[in-house]
Amino acid sequence: MRKGWMVLAVLVCLLAGGCWDRQELDELALAFAAGLDYDMEQKQVKLITQVIRPGQMKSAESGGGSTGQGGQKASFILESQGKTVFEAVRKASFQISRRVNWTHNMVIIFGKGAVKAGVDKFLDFFVRDPEPRPHQHILVADGRMEEIFKFRPNLEKASAQTLEGMMKNAVMTSEIYPVTLQEFVNDLMSYSKAATAPVVAVIGEGKDQKLQLVGTAVFKREKCVGKIDPKETRGMLWVIGKVKSGIFSVPSKDYGEVGIEIIQASSKIQPKLDGKELTVRVDVKAICNIGEQQGGEDVSKPEKLFRFQKKLESEIKKEIEKAIKRSREMKADIFGIGEAFHRKYPKQWKSLEPEWEQHFPKVKFSLNVKAKLELIGESLRPLHAY
Amino acid sequence: MIRYLAKLFNALAKRQRSPVKQSSVTKLDSGLTHNLKHIMDELGNGSDVVNRQFLIGRSAPVLAGVIFIDGLVDQEMINDNILQPLLRIELERPVDLDVLEKSFLAVGGLKRVETMETLVEGVLTGDTALLIDGQPSALLLSTKKWEQRGISEPDTEVIVKGARDGFTETLRTNTALLRRRIEHPALRFDTMKIGKKTRTEICVAYIQGVAEDKLVEEVKKRLRRIDTAGILSTESIDQFIDDAPFSPFATVGYTERPDVCAAKLMEGRVAIIVDGTPVVHTVPFLFWESFQSPDDYNFRLFYANTMRWIRYLAFFTSVLLPGVYVALSSYHQELIPTNLLISMAAATEGTPFPAVVEALGMGVVFEILREAGIRLPRPVGQAVSIVGALVIGEATVTAGLVGAPVVIVVALTAIASFLVPSQVESAAFLRVVFTCLAGVFGALGIINGLIFVYIHLASLRSFGVPFLAPVAPIVPADLKDVAVRVPIWMMWTRPKSIDSPDRIRQAMRIRPEVPEEGHDDDRS
Numbered sequence: 001m002r003k004g005w006m007v008l009a010v011l012v013c014l015l016a017g018g019c020w021d022r023q024e025l026d027e028l029a030l031a032f033a034a035g036l037d038y039d040m041e042q043k044q045v046k047l048i049t050q051v052i053r054p055g056q057m058k059s060a061e062s063g064g065g066s067t068g069q070g071g072q073k074a075s076f077i078l079e080s081q082g083k084t085v086f087e088a089v090r091k092a093s094f095q096i097s098r099r100v101n102w103t104h105n106m107v108i109i110f111g112k113g114a115v116k117a118g119v120d121k122f123l124d125f126f127v128r129d130p131e132p133r134p135h136q137h138i139l140v141a142d143g144r145m146e147e148i149f150k151f152r153p154n155l156e157k158a159s160a161q162t163l164e165g166m167m168k169n170a171v172m173t174s175e176i177y178p179v180t181l182q183e184f185v186n187d188l189m190s191y192s193k194a195a196t197a198p199v200v201a202v203i204g205e206g207k208d209q210k211l212q213l214v215g216t217a218v219f220k221r222e223k224c225v226g227k228i229d230p231k232e233t234r235g236m237l238w239v240i241g242k243v244k245s246g247i248f249s250v251p252s253k254d255y256g257e258v259g260i261e262i263i264q265a266s267s268k269i270q271p272k273l274d275g276k277e278l279t280v281r282v283d284v285k286a287i288c289n290i291g292e293q294q295g296g297e298d299v300s301k302p303e304k305l306f307r308f309q310k311k312l313e314s315e316i317k318k319e320i321e322k323a324i325k326r327s328r329e330m331k332a333d334i335f336g337i338g339e340a341f342h343r344k345y346p347k348q349w350k351s352l353e354p355e356w357e358q359h360f361p362k363v364k365f366s367l368n369v370k371a372k373l374e375l376i377g378e379s380l381r382p383l384h385a386y
Numbered sequence: 387m388i389r390y391l392a393k394l395f396n397a398l399a400k401r402q403r404s405p406v407k408q409s410s411v412t413k414l415d416s417g418l419t420h421n422l423k424h425i426m427d428e429l430g431n432g433s434d435v436v437n438r439q440f441l442i443g444r445s446a447p448v449l450a451g452v453i454f455i456d457g458l459v460d461q462e463m464i465n466d467n468i469l470q471p472l473l474r475i476e477l478e479r480p481v482d483l484d485v486l487e488k489s490f491l492a493v494g495g496l497k498r499v500e501t502m503e504t505l506v507e508g509v510l511t512g513d514t515a516l517l518i519d520g521q522p523s524a525l526l527l528s529t530k531k532w533e534q535r536g537i538s539e540p541d542t543e544v545i546v547k548g549a550r551d552g553f554t555e556t557l558r559t560n561t562a563l564l565r566r567r568i569e570h571p572a573l574r575f576d577t578m579k580i581g582k583k584t585r586t587e588i589c590v591a592y593i594q595g596v597a598e599d600k601l602v603e604e605v606k607k608r609l610r611r612i613d614t615a616g617i618l619s620t621e622s623i624d625q626f627i628d629d630a631p632f633s634p635f636a637t638v639g640y641t642e643r644p645d646v647c648a649a650k651l652m653e654g655r656v657a658i659i660v661d662g663t664p665v666v667h668t669v670p671f672l673f674w675e676s677f678q679s680p681d682d683y684n685f686r687l688f689y690a691n692t693m694r695w696i697r698y699l700a701f702f703t704s705v706l707l708p709g710v711y712v713a714l715s716s717y718h719q720e721l722i723p724t725n726l727l728i729s730m731a732a733a734t735e736g737t738p739f740p741a742v743v744e745a746l747g748m749g750v751v752f753e754i755l756r757e758a759g760i761r762l763p764r765p766v767g768q769a770v771s772i773v774g775a776l777v778i779g780e781a782t783v784t785a786g787l788v789g790a791p792v793v794i795v796v797a798l799t800a801i802a803s804f805l806v807p808s809q810v811e812s813a814a815f816l817r818v819v820f821t822c823l824a825g826v827f828g829a830l831g832i833i834n835g836l837i838f839v840y841i842h843l844a845s846l847r848s849f850g851v852p853f854l855a856p857v858a859p860i861v862p863a864d865l866k867d868v869a870v871r872v873p874i875w876m877m878w879t880r881p882k883s884i885d886s887p888d889r890i891r892q893a894m895r896i897r898p899e900v901p902e903e904g905h906d907d908d909r910s
Contacts, residue, residue: 015826022716022828024740025731054731103720104727131720 029098030054032075033160035145036085036122037111045122046113047088049078049100050149050160057157074157077149085125102131106164108138108181109200111145118222120188127185134182137167140217140224142201151202151211162211163200170198171244174237174262175230176213188222192338192356194330195219196236199227218332220357226330228323235323238284238316239335241267247291250311255384256294260312263287263374271340273348279364280337286316289375296384299376312371320367328361337363412502418519421502422451425515428506429455435509442472442518446480449519458512460531467492468514468527483521491516495528507585534559540642540664542807547684549645557587557661560644564591564657567648572596575659578609580623584616587661588623591647596880596888597654604849605656605669623660624667630846634812637848639671646680654886670848670884672855674868676808677701682871691870697805704803704813708745709820709832711795715741717828734789742825744788748796749818751778756800855883873897 035048056074078095082088093100108126110119126132141148153162167178176198179187187195199215216233218226228236237243243265249257268283290299290308297304327334338356342349352359415421422437429435434456441447450472454464471490475481487498495513499505500523509515512530537559540552553560561575572594579585588609592602608627617623629637641647642664647657650668658667677697682690714722715730722730737744755774759767779797783790803813816839823831846853856864863882866872875896880886 022740022825023719025715025719025727025734026736028719028731030727030731052728054728055735057728058732101719104724106724133720 023099023101027098028101029093029096031092031100031102031105032158033107033109033149033163034102034105034126035109035111035141035149036114036119037145038113038117038122039081040113040117044081044083045085045088046111047078047080047082047085047092048145048149049080049089049092050075050158051078051096051100052158075160077146085122086129089125102126102129103133105132105136106160107136107167109145109148109163110138110140110197112141115140115217115224119219119224120222123181123185123188126181132181135180137164138179138181138184138197139163140197140199142199142214144202147202147209148200148211151209153211159211166211166213167198170213172246173230173234174243174246175234176216177233177237177242188219190336190339191353192333192342192360193336194225194327194332194334196233196334218327218330218334220330220332225332226326228326228334231319232323232326235319235321236327236334238265238286238320239267239269239282239323241265243286248288248312248315250308250315252293252295252297254295254297257292258290258295258297258299258308259292260308260373261289261291263289269335269337269340271337271344273341273345277364278341278359278362279366280340281366281368282320283368284316284320284370286312286369286371288312288371288373290373290377293382294384296382298380298382299373300380305373305376309371309373312373313369316369316371317367320365320369324365331357331361333360414500414502414505414517414522414524416520416522418449418451418517421517421524422453424502425453425506425509428502429509438469440469440473442481443475443477445476445478448480448482451517452514453509453517454514454529455509455512458510458532459514459529463493463529463531464514468516468529481518483518483523483525486516486518486525491525491527493527493529497526497528499524499526510585511587530558537563543641543643543646543680545643545679545681545684548680549643551644552642553644553647553659553664553666555662555664557589557659560659560664560666561589561591563644564648564651567644568593568651573651576602576606578606580609580612580614581617582613582615586617588617589659589661591651591657591659593651593654596652596886597656598885598887601654601670601849601885602656605658609658617660623658627658627669629848633842633846634815635673635843635846635853636808636811637669637671637846637853639668639675639808640665641668642666643680649680649683652880652891654880654884654888670851672848672851672883673843673846673853674857676806678867678871683874687871687873694871700802700805701809701813704799704806705816706820706832707799707802708749708795708817709824709835711791711824712741712745712821713824713828713832715791716825730789730791733791736786737789738787740825741792742821744792745796745821745825746818748782748788748792749799749821752796752800753814851883851885856881 029051031049032052033050037046037048038044039046052075053072056072078092078100080088080091080095082091089100089102108123110122114122126136127134148159151159151162153159156162156165170176170178177196179195179197184195184197187193196216196218198213199217201212201214202209203212204210213230215227215229216236217224218228234243234246243262246262248260248262250260252258264287266285270281270283272279272281293299299305299308323334333356337360338353341352412424415424418439422439426435426437432455435453436456437451437453439449439451442450452464452468468491471492472486475490477485483498487496497508499508505515505524505526508526512532514527514529516525516527534556535554537551537554539550543552551563553563565573570593574592574594576590578588578590580588590602590605590609605627609623612623612626614626624636624638624640625631627638639650641650647666647668651657655668655670658669677694679693679697682694685693715734719727734741739747755770755778758770759774762770779793782788783793799817803810803817806813820832820835823835827834843854844852844858852859855861857868861882863879866877875892875898878892878894879889880891882889
């Protein structure tokens with residue numbers, strides 16, 4: 001009998017303790033994008049939240065983009081302010097009937113003010129709170145941030161989805177590196193490596209508006225020190241081995257251009273410390289295919305193929321050199337060279353670390369690019385007649 | 387007060403246990419009329435009791451009488467094989483039972499009885515009693531025959547490839563079906579009668595030398611313990627001999643198929659056949675047997691194993707799906723893929739109840755419909771399914787009472803549970819438990835519930851064999867029929883978990899092979 005009472009007692013404890021964090025689906029407001037900005041004068045964090053309306057998201061009516069039944073838009077914007085991000089987040093929920101849920105947030109976008117004020121203090125909330133995912137993407141807004149949030153995409157229902165898709169498609173060109181919250185925060189916390197984030201802008205007016213990734217912002221610690229363009233970004237990605245795919249155009253001898261597709265690429269960074277001299281040997285290997293041939297050169301002939309291969313190698317080298325030049329100008333170690341030194345020379349690194357900013361521009365790079373053209377596609381002879 | 391009740395209950399139980407003297411034996415009298423009257427009184431002068439008196443012999447006629455129960459006997463046989471020969475006897479001296487026992491009666495089964503009790507019992511099972519004036523004993527002639535259902539395919543265990551016969555309500559037919567499949571003399575049918583009033587014949591079937599003697603003894607011991615007025619179905623036998631009466635999982639298996647039953651006997655199990663029901667029970671019953679279908683052994687290897695895995699999946703679905711749905715939708719939205727979440731959120735927009743209430747409510751609605759579908763006469767049953775599918779399924783969603791996902795989840799769960807027929811009952815119970823746990827604690831509740839269920843399963847035993855064997859405890863030799871069913875020719879030992887004294891089932895190297903070159907030269 002005692003057993004029965006015990007079971008009852010345990011049951012009461014359990015049932016009384018349950019349910020406390022229950023949240024039905026129709027009590028949630030799903031946030032898809034967060035925009036962070038900072039008002040220097042009032043010292044206020046400004047938060048823009050893109051919240052979706054699930055019913056409108058699902059409506060079949062997609063003409064015009066984002067209005068569903070009853071003319072309601074599939075997403076709307078909440079603007080809130082607070083001394084901290086957390087306060088602004090809570091105030092966002094305060095404006096609507098449901099609680100804003102961050103578990104499916106896709107992108108965090110920094111506005112001009114936030115970039116100026118230093119981005120690190122805005123990110124702690126997103127790392128500390130259990131709701132936001134570590135794999136959402138970090139972006140920097142070029143121009144007015146509200147425009148990005150109010151942008152009406154053609155395919156998707158909310159601009160956050162478009163940005164998320166663009167991040168996935170970044171591998172097509174490798175001219176943008178879609179950095180995740182986790183990676184970004186790791187780079188921010190690193191003493192030597194500079195963090196980077198893609199820059200997004202709304203281009204055009206009215207109906208012709210489109211979202212575009214215009215480059216990459218480079219952060220030294222929390223401060224933005226400059227911007228590099230897409231080609232320079234790929235130069236950087238070659239070195240850190242993050243090039244997944246992409247297209248090169250190499251001029252054909254007689255006429256037109258040859259389009260070359262990167263299939264696979266890898267890199268190896270070997271630092272060398274020789275007295276006071278810092279050198280880095282970078283080996284880049286790229287496997288490419290020929291995707292298009294406008295001219296009349298017969299790429300099925302090995303000697304022609306080798307010529308393009310040589311050309312390709314020098315093109316890649318040029319891209320990398322450009323990126324190195326920019327990084328020296330900014331004194332920002334976007335390649336993570338410092339970390340490579342740290343790994344190889346942990347003892348000497350202790351003396352290098354405090355002045356890495358001074359050391360980095362003096363690091364000598366020796367580039368070693370090996371490109372290999374493998375497949376030439378399904379047509380053997382060039383289309384262009386002599 | 388609870389202690390007082392317990393005391394009272396114990397006292398009652400003690401009084402129950404004290405033996406009651408009852409087995410009084412009445413010897414048969416030598417006077418025929420007296421005997422007949424006594425028997426008729428014993429049977430309460432029932433309208434189905436037939437009592438016929440006649441004279442045997444021309445020169446020295448003796449009064450004789452037969453008694454039988456109409457409907458339990460073969461009337462034609464009584465007329466042709468008993469009454470006719472007896473009425474034509476032309477002996478000089480008066481006949482007695484010793485003569486009749488040896489000659490005249492063209493009946494297969496014949497037994498001399500001395501006491502009133504055995505006589506009445508025999509008559510009640512369909513025998514015909516033959517009594518002769520002046521003799522204190524009688525003959526019981528086996529004339530059993532009654533209306534019975536033909537052998538048909540069991541509705542509950544339909545298979546695609548394989549035998550189409552099923553057990554019937556008659557014990558003799560059932561034992562015959564097993565004898566037809568196992569023609570070895572070692573097949574034993576040990577019979578006993580249970581139930582003071584119903585006197586149900588119960589048959590313990592096993593193969594001597596294949597089934598462990600200790601197991602057979604244990605089964606008989608448990609059956610003998612049953613001291614009740616009546617056994618009307620095997621199900622009640624099952625509950626009397628169960629290892630864990632309060633478990634949602636049955637530790638006694640059942641089948642309506644003689645081929646399945648024979649296969650289990652061949653593995654060293656024991657079957658319990660009860661007269662009056664087509665359901666035969668087999669022990670020991672292990673958890674994994676629930677997922678084995680006769681079709682598994684009839685179909686090609688890969689298909690059979692795929693179907694077995696589908697069955698495992700279906701069982702987990704039927705137990706966990708509503709719980710997982712509730713946990714995800716009301717606690718762990720981050721685990722749902724974004725697009726699915728949008729769809730779910732859009733579908734549940736504006737529904738008045740939380741997900742737990744929706745899931746439990748729709749579950750109850752389904753059970754009501756299912757029960758109604760079984761009980762109602764077939765033509766009406768159709769109407770019920772239309773009402774169920776259209777009105778309740780469709781209208782509740784359109785009216786915004788429940789979300790469409792819940793209807794999908796409940797429907798899928800309900801259908802999935804029927805893939806594993808022997809676990810339908812446990813799945814239905816556990817489903818409700820897991821849904822409630824998920825509603826209160828989310829995934830935490832489901833995980834803890836699963837741990838409890840696993841512990842419980844691991845603690846169960848069926849007639850001394852761990853319920854989860856051969857997986858826990860692990861018996862490598864027996865894993866040949868759990869996760870995958872290996873080819874039949876590889877199953878060369880009997881299950882070790884059942885501990886048959888005769889371990890070897892078949893020769894080891896009987897894998898089918900292409901004959902070597904030169905063997906098939908008779909082609910030319």
